[in-house]
Amino acid sequence: MPLSWFDRVLFSGVQRAAGPAPVRLAMGTPDHSVTTMPSEVPTVWIKDRAALRALARNPQINFGDLYSEGAIEVEGNLVDLIERLYKVPVSFSARIYSKWLSWLESNSPRGSRDNIHHHYDISNDFYKLWLDPQMVYTCAYFPEPEASLEEAQRAKMDHVCRKVWLRPGETVVEAGCGWGALALHMAGQYGVKVKAFNISSEQIAYARERAKRVGLASRVEFIQDDYRNISGRFDAFVSVGMLEHVGKKHYTEMAGVIGRTIGDWGRGLLHFIGRSRSQSMNPWIRRRIFPGAYPPALREVMEFLEPHQFSVLDVENLRQHYARTCECWLKAFEQQFEIVKAQLGSRFARMWRLYLAGSTAAFRVGSLQLFQVVFAGRECASQPWNRSYLYQPRGEGEEQECARAMS
Amino acid sequence: MPLSWFDRVLFSGVQRAAGPAPVRLAMGTPDHSVTTMPSEVPTVWIKDRAALRALARNPQINFGDLYSEGAIEVEGNLVDLIERLYKVPVSFSARIYSKWLSWLESNSPRGSRDNIHHHYDISNDFYKLWLDPQMVYTCAYFPEPEASLEEAQRAKMDHVCRKVWLRPGETVVEAGCGWGALALHMAGQYGVKVKAFNISSEQIAYARERAKRVGLASRVEFIQDDYRNISGRFDAFVSVGMLEHVGKKHYTEMAGVIGRTIGDWGRGLLHFIGRSRSQSMNPWIRRRIFPGAYPPALREVMEFLEPHQFSVLDVENLRQHYARTCECWLKAFEQQFEIVKAQLGSRFARMWRLYLAGSTAAFRVGSLQLFQVVFAGRECASQPWNRSYLYQPRGEGEEQECARAMS
Numbered sequence: 124m125p126l127s128w129f130d131r132v133l134f135s136g137v138q139r140a141a142g143p144a145p146v147r148l149a150m151g152t153p154d155h156s157v158t159t160m161p162s163e164v165p166t167v168w169i170k171d172r173a174a175l176r177a178l179a180r181n182p183q184i185n186f187g188d189l190y191s192e193g194a195i196e197v198e199g200n201l202v203d204l205i206e207r208l209y210k211v212p213v214s215f216s217a218r219i220y221s222k223w224l225s226w227l228e229s230n231s232p233r234g235s236r237d238n239i240h241h242h243y244d245i246s247n248d249f250y251k252l253w254l255d256p257q258m259v260y261t262c263a264y265f266p267e268p269e270a271s272l273e274e275a276q277r278a279k280m281d282h283v284c285r286k287v288w289l290r291p292g293e294t295v296v297e298a299g300c301g302w303g304a305l306a307l308h309m310a311g312q313y314g315v316k317v318k319a320f321n322i323s324s325e326q327i328a329y330a331r332e333r334a335k336r337v338g339l340a341s342r343v344e345f346i347q348d349d350y351r352n353i354s355g356r357f358d359a360f361v362s363v364g365m366l367e368h369v370g371k372k373h374y375t376e377m378a379g380v381i382g383r384t385i386g387d388w389g390r391g392l393l394h395f396i397g398r399s400r401s402q403s404m405n406p407w408i409r410r411r412i413f414p415g416a417y418p419p420a421l422r423e424v425m426e427f428l429e430p431h432q433f434s435v436l437d438v439e440n441l442r443q444h445y446a447r448t449c450e451c452w453l454k455a456f457e458q459q460f461e462i463v464k465a466q467l468g469s470r471f472a473r474m475w476r477l478y479l480a481g482s483t484a485a486f487r488v489g490s491l492q493l494f495q496v497v498f499a500g501r502e503c504a505s506q507p508w509n510r511s512y513l514y515q516p517r518g519e520g521e522e523q524e525c526a527r528a529m530s
Numbered sequence: 531m532p533l534s535w536f537d538r539v540l541f542s543g544v545q546r547a548a549g550p551a552p553v554r555l556a557m558g559t560p561d562h563s564v565t566t567m568p569s570e571v572p573t574v575w576i577k578d579r580a581a582l583r584a585l586a587r588n589p590q591i592n593f594g595d596l597y598s599e600g601a602i603e604v605e606g607n608l609v610d611l612i613e614r615l616y617k618v619p620v621s622f623s624a625r626i627y628s629k630w631l632s633w634l635e636s637n638s639p640r641g642s643r644d645n646i647h648h649h650y651d652i653s654n655d656f657y658k659l660w661l662d663p664q665m666v667y668t669c670a671y672f673p674e675p676e677a678s679l680e681e682a683q684r685a686k687m688d689h690v691c692r693k694v695w696l697r698p699g700e701t702v703v704e705a706g707c708g709w710g711a712l713a714l715h716m717a718g719q720y721g722v723k724v725k726a727f728n729i730s731s732e733q734i735a736y737a738r739e740r741a742k743r744v745g746l747a748s749r750v751e752f753i754q755d756d757y758r759n760i761s762g763r764f765d766a767f768v769s770v771g772m773l774e775h776v777g778k779k780h781y782t783e784m785a786g787v788i789g790r791t792i793g794d795w796g797r798g799l800l801h802f803i804g805r806s807r808s809q810s811m812n813p814w815i816r817r818r819i820f821p822g823a824y825p826p827a828l829r830e831v832m833e834f835l836e837p838h839q840f841s842v843l844d845v846e847n848l849r850q851h852y853a854r855t856c857e858c859w860l861k862a863f864e865q866q867f868e869i870v871k872a873q874l875g876s877r878f879a880r881m882w883r884l885y886l887a888g889s890t891a892a893f894r895v896g897s898l899q900l901f902q903v904v905f906a907g908r909e910c911a912s913q914p915w916n917r918s919y920l921y922q923p924r925g926e927g928e929e930q931e932c933a934r935a936m937s
Binding site: 264265266267268399400401420421422425426429430432433434435436437438439440442443444489492494501506508509510511513514515 | 841
């Protein structure tokens with residue numbers, strides 16, 4: 124395709140923006156005989172001048188949008204390409220844009236409702252296509268890297284329950300319960316009573332139905348409400364994959380909820396996507412995928428736990444496990460790609476492919492981290508002596524005790 | 531003993547200060563027939579009016595001094611008494627005094643030298659009386675609560691080495707190496723080369739002698755110098771029980787040392803006494819035992835690691851293990867009490883008994899915590915997949931590989 128002088132300037136501008144990342148840029152549409160022979164260096168094909176101009180104007184947002192529309196094609200491995208791009212420093216204008224987005228994406232109770240609705244209420248059937256059978260949409264824990272996603276999600280739920288040493292008959296509150304898998308696992312496998320909160324109407328409806336189906340409706344109450352409205356006292360507070368949606372401005376409220384929920388005697392676990400250094404979420408992800416999302420640095424979490432004098436017992440970084448989880452999701456998604464496209468359109472399908480590939484890359488390079496933080500009130504007694512029990516099979520006695528509590 | 535009106539006012543003032551703690555106050559010296567029958571509630575005997583007045587003037591400092599001099603006696607369990615007192619809120623005047631102490635105890639390179647000399651250069655023979663045979667003067671790790679102190683100190687050193695996954699042939703820098711046990715353990719058991727820093731002359735002389743004796747002088751270099759003067763690149767940075775002595779004002783320097791030492795590719799471990807909430811050290815401990823000491827909140831440690839974009843991999847709270855360690859030390863100390871008294875005087879012996887009892891109590895009630903923080907540079911490769919390996923015996927292959935590196 125012949126380019127004007129102006130387009131050539133733009134083209135080299137985009138090349139400069141991609142900076143030191145070893146990727147190739149090309150104008151046009153890839154020749155399919157080439158696509159089938161992936162080169163070592165991935166190539167970004169820019170369909171036409173309009174796409175080039177949009178990309179030059181705002182690469183951070185428009186790369187994702189153009190890819191979704193099909194105006195950008197990637198030859199080679201998509202995850203690999205994004206990994207390379209992740210290593211390019213973020214420009215000044217991208218930072219300004221990011222600040223402006225933050226201002227738009229309020230996480231007030233109403234803002235949260237809109238933000239959560241955007242992502243989690245797409246349709247349960249869509250998520251069923253590529254999540255594990257239990258519908259767990261957070262980082263899994265692979266006891267061995269070769270474990271299946273289903274095994275790893277189950278292992279994650281056990282890891283969480285054992286980290287806060289749930290005992291039969293105790294009470295637990297869960298903030299942000301997804302489709303209810305963890306709440307039901309805690310009640311069914313550990314004999315506790317659970318109140319589980321979520322503002323996504325589709326998820327809550329699904330979770331309630333499921334509780335009835337497995338006969339746990341009397342032990343797990345699913346409540347469609349904001350985490351700020353949690354009341355009552357519990358032995359443990361658990362939140363898996365919700366803190367990312369709380370937003371920096373609301374951490375004090377979040378800490379207040381935890382404080383009044385478990386007091387000085389209980390214990391808690393926060394499982395969340397975080398950062399090694401405080402920084403905004405990628406603007407395209409925030410705009411198209413997760414409005415209002417902010418992955419905190421560990422320091423920011425310590426900051427809001429400290430005034431309550433919680434004793435931090437354990438922090439584990441599961442970044443590598445999230446990269447593996449995303450790989451599993453992406454693989455399943457690719458297998459269902461044509462179905463997603465037929466049901467929700469090509470733009471949506473490509474957008475989600477890019478999001479899953481981008482997340483895989485972000486956890487691989489460490490741009491995102493996954494933290495599990497366990498803490499206890501300062502008067503909390505009977506803490507485990509060390510962590511070795513987490514790596515031993517559950518005792519038979521423990522399982523019997525649970526069965527007794529349930530009967 | 532008949533008390534004047536003024537003394538009675540003082541006495542009830544002290545009682546008020548002890549506040550809701552269930553302890554008994556009495557004037558005079560305990561009758562020995564009573565001492566042998568410990569009551570449920572410990573009793574603090576205040577010898578005379580002078581002691582009462584000093585205690586009323588500044589209980590935070592003078593309780594310790596009066597106990598050391600024998601002007602206060604405790605009937606009942608000393609650890610138990612301090613546990614009860616720990617639960618009393620600190621008064622405003624104690625806070626002011628504490629600020630004034632901070633100002634005196636500079637941790638500049640010269641200040642650090644004086645502060646460290648004060649504690650660690652008492653005499654190696656004194657520490658030999660009650661530490662484990664390897665002379666490890668930091669929190670041990672008891673695989674089982676019944677393990678001996680010697681086993682637990684060895685297990686702690688392995689825990690540290692394995693947490694930063696040392697591999698034969700690698701290089702390690704240790705900031706604050708005590709009498710050299712860990713440096714020699716790393717070199718001898720894990721096949722690494724170590725540079726170990728300490729500003730205590732007595733400790734360094736002892737460690738060098740020991741390295742020669744065990745034939746590791748070519749693999750471990752003991753350097754008598756301030757941590758700020760560490761230079762060179764290493765695969766790992768390790769510091770066990772030194773951060774408490776660094777002081778808040780010097781955290782940025784400390785982080786700078788770690789940053790230039792391991793860069794983006796290495797990994798590090800900090801093991802330190804900390805707090806659930808930022809607060810000064812007990813003023814008597816700071817004045818008589820550990821000048822310049824400050825146990826940070828976890829948040830403060832995250833604050834200084836964050837600018838270097840270290841990825842925090844693991845945080846473990848070993849508070850219960852430090853309470854157990856102090857119990858072991860106190861028990862051994864009591865067995866040697868008469869010898870300590872004969873060699874270093876009654877005042878010193880009682881001061882140290884109070885310090886060890888006070889530390890036991892502080893870790894039991896959670897006023898002090900013990901954190902091990904593992905982190906890695908953002909480009910650090912080959913991180914362990916999960917933590918299960920820490921709870922399995924070391925592989926034979928691993929030990930053979932180490933032997934090869936050493937030969």
